[in-house]
Amino acid sequence: MKISLNWLKDYVTVGVSAEKLAHKLTMAGFEVEKITTVDADTVFELEITPNRPDCLNMRGMAREVAAILNTRLKPVKMPGVKFPSRPCDIKILDKKGCPRYLGTFIRGAAVADAPEWIKRRLCSVGSRSINNVVDITNFCLMETGQPLHAFDYDKLCGGRIIVRRAQEGETITTIDGVERKLDPSILIIADEKRPVAIAGVIGGKDTEVTQETKNILLESAYFDPILIRQAGRRLGVSSESSYRFERGVDYDAVGAGADRAVRLVLDCAGGIVAGRCDIRAIGKRPKSAVIVLNIKKANNFLGISLAPSRYKKILRQLGFQAAGGKKDTLRLRPPAFRSDLKEEVDVVEEVARVIGYDNLPVSLPAVPAASIVSETRRGFRQAVRELLLAQGVNETITYAMVSEKSLVQARQGHLGGVRIQNPLASDQGVLRPSLLPSLLSVVAFNINRGQKNLKLFEAGKIYTASGEREALGVVLAGRQEDDWREGRKGAFDFYDIKGVVEQTLARTCGQEIRIAASPCSFLVPGQGVSVAVGGVVAGFLGKVDGGVLEAWDIKQKNVFFAQIDLEELRSFFGKERTYRPISEFPAIVRDVSLAVGKDVSFQQVCATAFRLGRGILHAVKFSGEYRGEKIPAGNRGIVFSLRYKSDERTLREEEVNEVHEKIVRALVSELGAIQR
Amino acid sequence: MSWNFQEIQETIRREAAQIADLKDLEAFRVKYLGRKGLVQDIYASLATLPHEQRPVVGKGANDLKNDVSSIVEERTKAIKARQARDPGEDIDVTTPGVTVPPGHRHILTQTVDDICGMFERLGFVVQEGPEIETEFNNFTALNIPVDHPSRDAFDTFYLELPDPDRPGRYQLLRSHTSPAQIRVMQKYQPPFGVIVPGRVYRPDAVDASHSFMFHQIEGLLVNEDVKFSDLKGLLTVFCRRFFGEKIKMRFRPHFFPFTEPSAEVDISCYICDGKGCSVCRRKGWLEIMGCGMVHPKVFVAAGYPAGKYTGLAFGLGVERIAMLKHGIQDIRLFFENDVRFLEQF
Numbered sequence A: 001m002k003i004s005l006n007w008l009k010d011y012v013t014v015g016v017s018a019e020k021l022a023h024k025l026t027m028a029g030f031e032v033e034k035i036t037t038v039d040a041d042t043v044f045e046l047e048i049t050p051n052r053p054d055c056l057n058m059r060g061m062a063r064e065v066a067a068i069l070n071t072r073l074k075p076v077k078m079p080g081v082k083f084p085s086r087p088c089d090i091k092i093l094d095k096k097g098c099p100r101y102l103g104t105f106i107r108g109a110a111v112a113d114a115p116e117w118i119k120r121r122l123c124s125v126g127s128r129s130i131n132n133v134v135d136i137t138n139f140c141l142m143e144t145g146q147p148l149h150a151f152d153y154d155k156l157c158g159g160r161i162i163v164r165r166a167q168e169g170e171t172i173t174t175i176d177g178v179e180r181k182l183d184p185s186i187l188i189i190a191d192e193k194r195p196v197a198i199a200g201v202i203g204g205k206d207t208e209v210t211q212e213t214k215n216i217l218l219e220s221a222y223f224d225p226i227l228i229r230q231a232g233r234r235l236g237v238s239s240e241s242s243y244r245f246e247r248g249v250d251y252d253a254v255g256a257g258a259d260r261a262v263r264l265v266l267d268c269a270g271g272i273v274a275g276r277c278d279i280r281a282i283g284k285r286p287k288s289a290v291i292v293l294n295i296k297k298a299n300n301f302l303g304i305s306l307a308p309s310r311y312k313k314i315l316r317q318l319g320f321q322a323a324g325g326k327k328d329t330l331r332l333r334p335p336a337f338r339s340d341l342k343e344e345v346d347v348v349e350e351v352a353r354v355i356g357y358d359n360l361p362v363s364l365p366a367v368p369a370a371s372i373v374s375e376t377r378r379g380f381r382q383a384v385r386e387l388l389l390a391q392g393v394n395e396t397i398t399y400a401m402v403s404e405k406s407l408v409q410a411r412q413g414h415l416g417g418v419r420i421q422n423p424l425a426s427d428q429g430v431l432r433p434s435l436l437p438s439l440l441s442v443v444a445f446n447i448n449r450g451q452k453n454l455k456l457f458e459a460g461k462i463y464t465a466s467g468e469r470e471a472l473g474v475v476l477a478g479r480q481e482d483d484w485r486e487g488r489k490g491a492f493d494f495y496d497i498k499g500v501v502e503q504t505l506a507r508t509c510g511q512e513i514r515i516a517a518s519p520c521s522f523l524v525p526g527q528g529v530s531v532a533v534g535g536v537v538a539g540f541l542g543k544v545d546g547g548v549l550e551a552w553d554i555k556q557k558n559v560f561f562a563q564i565d566l567e568e569l570r571s572f573f574g575k576e577r578t579y580r581p582i583s584e585f586p587a588i589v590r591d592v593s594l595a596v597g598k599d600v601s602f603q604q605v606c607a608t609a610f611r612l613g614r615g616i617l618h619a620v621k622f623s624g625e626y627r628g629e630k631i632p633a634g635n636r637g638i639v640f641s642l643r644y645k646s647d648e649r650t651l652r653e654e655e656v657n658e659v660h661e662k663i664v665r666a667l668v669s670e671l672g673a674i675q676r
Numbered sequence B: 001m002s003w004n005f006q007e008i009q010e011t012i013r014r015e016a017a018q019i020a021d022l023k024d025l026e027a028f029r030v031k032y033l034g035r036k037g038l039v040q041d042i043y044a045s046l047a048t049l050p051h052e053q054r055p056v057v058g059k060g061a062n063d064l065k066n067d068v069s070s071i072v073e074e075r076t077k078a079i080k081a082r083q084a085r086d087p088g089e090d091i092d093v094t095t096p097g098v099t100v101p102p103g104h105r106h107i108l109t110q111t112v113d114d115i116c117g118m119f120e121r122l123g124f125v126v127q128e129g130p131e132i133e134t135e136f137n138n139f140t141a142l143n144i145p146v147d148h149p150s151r152d153a154f155d156t157f158y159l160e161l162p163d164p165d166r167p168g169r170y171q172l173l174r175s176h177t178s179p180a181q182i183r184v185m186q187k188y189q190p191p192f193g194v195i196v197p198g199r200v201y202r203p204d205a206v207d208a209s210h211s212f213m214f215h216q217i218e219g220l221l222v223n224e225d226v227k228f229s230d231l232k233g234l235l236t237v238f239c240r241r242f243f244g245e246k247i248k249m250r251f252r253p254h255f256f257p258f259t260e261p262s263a264e265v266d267i268s269c270y271i272c273d274g275k276g277c278s279v280c281r282r283k284g285w286l287e288i289m290g291c292g293m294v295h296p297k298v299f300v301a302a303g304y305p306a307g308k309y310t311g312l313a314f315g316l317g318v319e320r321i322a323m324l325k326h327g328i329q330d331i332r333l334f335f336e337n338d339v340r341f342l343e344q345f
């Protein structure tokens, strides 16, 4: 909100420089965001927090300034008006939406230019001058905070005012020339035939006060803040009036605001008051409740030792009624315009604010050793992250929302996700049930900008109807980092994504990892597998299907993806590991070279070997694979070594030979391998 | 004369394994294939052998010749290849070293870890809460009234997930990390200090400084006699450590429904040193976090006995801090994940 220093000085003595005042206001909770000089005036742009609608006007700010500077408010002289007893024709059909409506009928006013002093005041706060009557309503709004609206009485059909909800299909052209569609959620002011204003928001063009206007109906009302807010948002209109109604005007000050405006109209435009009508749903609002302030407690809380008299003074300047209570207490009644003050802490804040937080002491809290256990979820995520980083994979963070379409394109549509009722855009309508669309988007984004070789991961959330789950997504695209000593390395393949995922999970979970063929529609047939850790199936990995890549316009074929549900594996993480003595006994290694059929997996070879390993087979290490002329068609050659070792003794050559031969024989007889 | 071919083969294999360079290899070749080499000797001996042995020995000699030839051929290739790579002692030390370059931790993760780490060293414990929340935790328990604008669909994402506790109402995406305060308080008794990092969501149209998803860090300290001065002290220590000892600070009264008194913390703009620049919008101050003393109603909503505890709370926006600290001018960069951005941090 803009406030003019000259205008402010009409109501309060300001004995300090503009800069000093700006600083004081900022430090009392009214941040001065900008100071400008207009003619011989200084204008502050203030941020008023939503709990302080009482400060959205000059008099409210003057009251604050008086408290902050510890100075005096100047009395405002305002001759009263004699009102006739003749009522106006006003009817309220929605008492909840409009609990108070005060209409004043002024006959024979001369609409003309506003007097210079009003124009100057309005100009200083950026309000355009229209004519004397409209300017007076704006002036009073700025001065008192009570929004007012003036109708051309002769244009009101039947001379009536009806406060009601709009009907479906009704429209109004507002003073800005825009025709607006109305509906029953919107409160309107109507005459006998049509809407003449959107209550509290903006007036209608047909009934606005112009140079030709002779008779005026002046509206001063209290509208329900929520209704006004909703109407403003629905119609996309915000005005000085709606801004104040939304935050709540002072119910009891509706009359004072009207009287001030009527007085000014009579003074500036002449005319006589020909009717007045004040309709209230409730009489006077109940007095605010008494708050008891414990001075000792307040002093302790703030770390100060302020005398009760000082508390009393500050609070009285803010409009409180203050009286001494029992020992060390004050009995306080907050002013009616401060509906934000309800309990003791609210009062403590008022005092702290006026003193200035910067004038309060500083201490360091003792942070108690808490009995709260830190969560393994975060530790697990961090460990996974570190391992991926160590393998050269970059961390990404992507939006949790995706489009329904992208889920279908990634063939994840069946997973559902969680729909958002009010998405910001239609392509952000679903909380993702899979990380695939998000990471493919990142891949496409980078490829389009010339970065074709990508190793990326995200440790993020996925969402299903049963809630959110922590998941890891990894994507590899393009080629591996070259080693200049060995020439260019190849494109990523299945074993790269498998290696990254295996290393990460083996280290963090310390469990056996098993891969099983698992056809997925979004992975290339034969290169899509499920991943089980310690017997728990936790995700999948493989080569992304070309059809899926096409939807993202990714031309590269070698894009690999893995997704692991970290929630499933969390219990494996963080287990204490017990030291096993390092065996002093030498290992014996035997190489094996076999030709095996297509349907024989290395996993089967290992299983057979360990089954017959009699506890001395320590490890099976894969060292190569080849196909070619020397291998029977449809077979492949595999080379691996078996490592025999005991923790207790040196193995005898014969004993190893016996086991080894048995294993090789079994591979031949059971798996149909051909020894080479 | 008789030849033990098996033994010879063994020897060849052993010797072949020890060949280190081309000189060794040549000696090896001469030894077996040279004019006075073993293979020639065997051929020469054929004449002295009985007729029936000659084919066997002849075949043995042929096999030897083939084996040694192929070993020599293979080894020559390998050694030459190695020599091509290994120029001996005369290497160019300025050509790049080789390793798998480690990946880059996202700058937002780094910022979160840095901030949480500082509070952990002060005794706070990291806690996390879910992103899908109830209206109770996100608003009601935090003293945000039923008609508060922030509850509108304009300011909060509502989900098509029914709220199990409130028939007819729906769960939402938390619009701040503060509901995690409620969860911590419902689960633990004071005293404690917790720090809660997390993602939050608000339906803000995306531009250079707005995002509908962003990160916050929330702190909460509850004990029997936490004072306003503790709030000032704690955050002063944090800001000095995080932004540098030289910065100036101010606590500006503000309004949050869940704290009372509430404040915003400004630090002097370190770009212009407080003189005013475009980053601080000519103010000389940068707003970096909101804070305050926990509102008594929040304690009551969390189930603590009224009046028993006091507490301090604070919250900050991670993107904003990272943008200020690293001179990042567009919030969208965080979520585009251009590797040329990621790899700068």
Ligand SMILES: [Zn+2]
Pocket: B269, B270, B271, B272, B273, B274, B275, B276, B277, B278, B279, B280, B281, B282, B284, B285
């Ligand atoms: Zn600056």
